[in-house]
Amino acid sequence: MPDVDVRLEGVTKRFGEVKAVDDLHLEIQQGEFFSLLGPSGCGKTTTLRMIGGFEEPSAGGISLGGGDVTNLPPYRRNVNTVFQSYALFPHLSIFENIAFGLRRKKVDRSEVQRRVKESLDLVDLPGFDTRKPTQLSGGQQQRVALARALVNRPRLLLLDEPLGALDLKLRKQMQLELKRIQQEVGITFLYVTHDQEEAMTMSNRLAVMRHGRIEQLDVPERMYESPATEFVAGFLGASNLLEGQILDRSSELANVGVAGGSTVRVPTARLDGQGPTVKVGVRPEKIKLEADEGDPPAGWNSVSGTLRVSTFVGVSHQYTVNGPADSTLTVYAQNLGAEPAPREGERVRLLWRPEHTFVVQPSAPLAEWEEEQ
Amino acid sequence: MSVVLAQETGRGPGLAPAGAKRRWTRLVLPVYSGLVLFYLVLPILVMILYGFNASGPKRVSFRWQGFSLFGYTHLFAKPDLTTALKNSLFIAVVSTVIASILGTLIALALVRYRFRGRGVSDFVLFMNISAPEIVLGASLLSLFVSFGVPRGILTIIIAHVMFNIAYVAVTVRARLAGFDRHLEEAAQDLGAGPWITFAKVTLPLIWAGILAGGLLAFALSIDDFVITNFNAGTTQTFPLWVYGAVKVGIPPQVFVMGTLIFGFGVLIALLNVVAQRRRA
Ligand SMILES: Nc1ncnc2c1ncn2[C@@H]1O[C@H](COP(=O)(O)OP(=O)(O)O)[C@@H](O)[C@H]1O
Ligand SMILES: [Mg+2]
Numbered sequence: 001m002p003d004v005d006v007r008l009e010g011v012t013k014r015f016g017e018v019k020a021v022d023d024l025h026l027e028i029q030q031g032e033f034f035s036l037l038g039p040s041g042c043g044k045t046t047t048l049r050m051i052g053g054f055e056e057p058s059a060g061g062i063s064l065g066g067g068d069v070t071n072l073p074p075y076r077r078n079v080n081t082v083f084q085s086y087a088l089f090p091h092l093s094i095f096e097n098i099a100f101g102l103r104r105k106k107v108d109r110s111e112v113q114r115r116v117k118e119s120l121d122l123v124d125l126p127g128f129d130t131r132k133p134t135q136l137s138g139g140q141q142q143r144v145a146l147a148r149a150l151v152n153r154p155r156l157l158l159l160d161e162p163l164g165a166l167d168l169k170l171r172k173q174m175q176l177e178l179k180r181i182q183q184e185v186g187i188t189f190l191y192v193t194h195d196q197e198e199a200m201t202m203s204n205r206l207a208v209m210r211h212g213r214i215e216q217l218d219v220p221e222r223m224y225e226s227p228a229t230e231f232v233a234g235f236l237g238a239s240n241l242l243e244g245q246i247l248d249r250s251s252e253l254a255n256v257g258v259a260g261g262s263t264v265r266v267p268t269a270r271l272d273g274q275g276p277t278v279k280v281g282v283r284p285e286k287i288k289l290e291a292d293e294g295d296p297p298a299g300w301n302s303v304s305g306t307l308r309v310s311t312f313v314g315v316s317h318q319y320t321v322n323g324p325a326d327s328t329l330t331v332y333a334q335n336l337g338a339e340p341a342p343r344e345g346e347r348v349r350l351l352w353r354p355e356h357t358f359v360v361q362p363s364a365p366l367a368e369w370e371e372e373q
Numbered sequence: 374m375s376v377v378l379a380q381e382t383g384r385g386p387g388l389a390p391a392g393a394k395r396r397w398t399r400l401v402l403p404v405y406s407g408l409v410l411f412y413l414v415l416p417i418l419v420m421i422l423y424g425f426n427a428s429g430p431k432r433v434s435f436r437w438q439g440f441s442l443f444g445y446t447h448l449f450a451k452p453d454l455t456t457a458l459k460n461s462l463f464i465a466v467v468s469t470v471i472a473s474i475l476g477t478l479i480a481l482a483l484v485r486y487r488f489r490g491r492g493v494s495d496f497v498l499f500m501n502i503s504a505p506e507i508v509l510g511a512s513l514l515s516l517f518v519s520f521g522v523p524r525g526i527l528t529i530i531i532a533h534v535m536f537n538i539a540y541v542a543v544t545v546r547a548r549l550a551g552f553d554r555h556l557e558e559a560a561q562d563l564g565a566g567p568w569i570t571f572a573k574v575t576l577p578l579i580w581a582g583i584l585a586g587g588l589l590a591f592a593l594s595i596d597d598f599v600i601t602n603f604n605a606g607t608t609q610t611f612p613l614w615v616y617g618a619v620k621v622g623i624p625p626q627v628f629v630m631g632t633l634i635f636g637f638g639v640l641i642a643l644l645n646v647v648a649q650r651r652r653a
Contacts, residue, residue: 054558074561081562087555091577100573104564152563 011060022212035199038209080149088133095129231363260324265354424628444625457614468533476541510603524606541586548582
């Protein structure tokens with residue numbers, strides 16, 4: 001069991017009436033790549049700023065490597081931050097930017113030389129030391145910001161949407177780069193983003209936040225396959241949710257009667273503590289679509305509907321189906337080219353394995369400001 | 374000294390649209406600009422020219438009497454004029470330094486913090502700049518008189534600091550408006566305490582603003598007449614001496630000193646421009 005590096009206990013931050021962060025509990029392990037994911041305004045930045053020392057919690061405590069840092073100023077914490085705006089010092093050369101932290105620690109000159117050069121190599125910018133920040137592109141500035149933080153070998157690196165200002169292609173490239181660098185240096189990364197794909201690509205574990213609280217905390221696969229709440233299910237990708245009543249939970253697979261008369265089977269363990277009304281869901285790529293003729297195959301969950309829209313995306317087909325009780329269901333089918341694609345307006349049947357069914361707790365609908373991503 | 378300000382707005386005339394019919398209109402802007410520049414520069418040229426005026430045994434010299442280097446070779450030939458100039462330089466340097474520090478601090482406070490009385494402070498700065506000098510001078514005098522403060526160099530310095538703070542504060546504040554607060558947080562994040570952060574990050578970034586404000590303050594101080602006249606007592610400054618000399622005639626040394634002060638201002642402004650170029 002690795003050591004706990006960062007611990008937040010009951011951390012709350014109020015700005016006047018607004019509770020930006022609400023009774024947050026969190027433990028991050030040594031060497032972990034941990035992400036905070038959530039819509040804009042959910043309190044990610046505030047959480048990060050409290051760990052960095054730029055905001056003081058209204059309540060609760062923060063410890064780093066076992067030592068309490070709740071009331072320490074930023075310059076007394078063994079933590080470094082990569083700011084979203086990069087915040088490179090415009091009046092200093094790249095070399096002096098990166099050397100800034102080492103100079104504060106009175107590291108001797110030859111050591112400064114060596115480590116700055118080493119970290120420029122690490123971020124793949126050798127020979128850039130004499131330039132000024134304004135002479136670099138956005139992606140290069142981003143790397144310098146990273147080097148400037150990492151050169152200090154902090155216990156923990158905080159990154160606040162560091163790729164937010166880059167274009168899509170560069171962002172994908174930097175995601176892999178960041179992951180490589182993190183594995184190379186072995187420093188704990190706490191990464192903030194509102195991009196679910198980014199969080200899932202890079203993290204060992206992630207937490208989804210909403211309204212200043214953690215909705216769910218898990219490894220990416222489990223978070224995606226069995227989201228705990230309606231909100232998480234929707235935030236991590238397209239999901240198909242159906243409301244139903246638990247009919248029978250005596251065996252390993254429980255029966256849930258959904259609107260429209262179908263019965264959906266769910267692993268009983270996932271119904272723990274819920275009912276009698278529940279929301280069950282399934283990811284679009286788990287669903288097989290076929291013409292609604294004859295009896296559905298045994299051992300599969302089956303729901304019928306009418307195919308409304310069929311979109312060809314190249315690698316796959318995307319189907320939108322009008323399901324029971326006015327529900328809209330999405331299906332992604334890999335373009336194998338084997339079967340003829342169903343046509344719009346046809347009656348279709350959606351089939352999926354019972355173990356791919358998840359159960360979510362209902363969430364309040366998204367407010368408008370939360371949906372901008 | 375006006376060069377310092379001109380540098381901010383100096384842009385060449387724009388390109389006029391092509392076309393044979395409108396060709397004469399192309400000349401309007403350059404000619405107009407040229408005339409305005411000539412208008413602005415004329416008094417300075419006259420000042421430089423009269424520094425080379427030959428001065429006879431009599432002091433009257435509003436008339437051109439022939440070329441001579443007398444003003445330069447006998448620059449300090451008039452002890453009371455020399456003393457007045459020294460006083461002016463001393464007052465200008467001291468009041469500029471004090472006003473630059475105080476003005477910068479006010480600008481930082483106004484931009485950084487929301488405190489009770491912030492709006493009032495803003496208004497006071499504006500009032501200080503827009504109030505007629507003669508009113509400021511007179512009211513300051515009555516203040517000194519009622520508190521029994523003897524008039525001299527000290528009261529002149531107090532007066533000059535008073536009217537210079539607002540100019541520095543306004544100039545520095547303009548510079549601070551685009552300042553990214555994350556830069557200071559980044560410095561703290563990298564282990565710099567508040568003082569190091571100020572010295573290594575904040576100050577270098579607002580330095581150009583402080584320098585511009587300081588130059589403006591220096592220029593305002595060295596040629597202030599109205600407020601100084603109220604609060605000088607028997608102390609002579611350069612402008613006071615020149616005013617007194619007008620009735621009997623101005624010796625060429627006055628124009629030479631004016632030329633030198635002007636040249637010094639131009640030099641600093643140029644150095645500032647060069648420094649900024651190299652930084653960018
Ligand atoms: N300095 C502040 N003053 C007042 N309200 C703030 C301040 N910082 C953040 N907030 C509020 O706290 C909430 C969370 O903000 P933030 O942590 O920036 O969210 P995120 O980074 O997830 O987008 C928002 O409602 C925001 O308006
Ligand atoms: Mg944020």
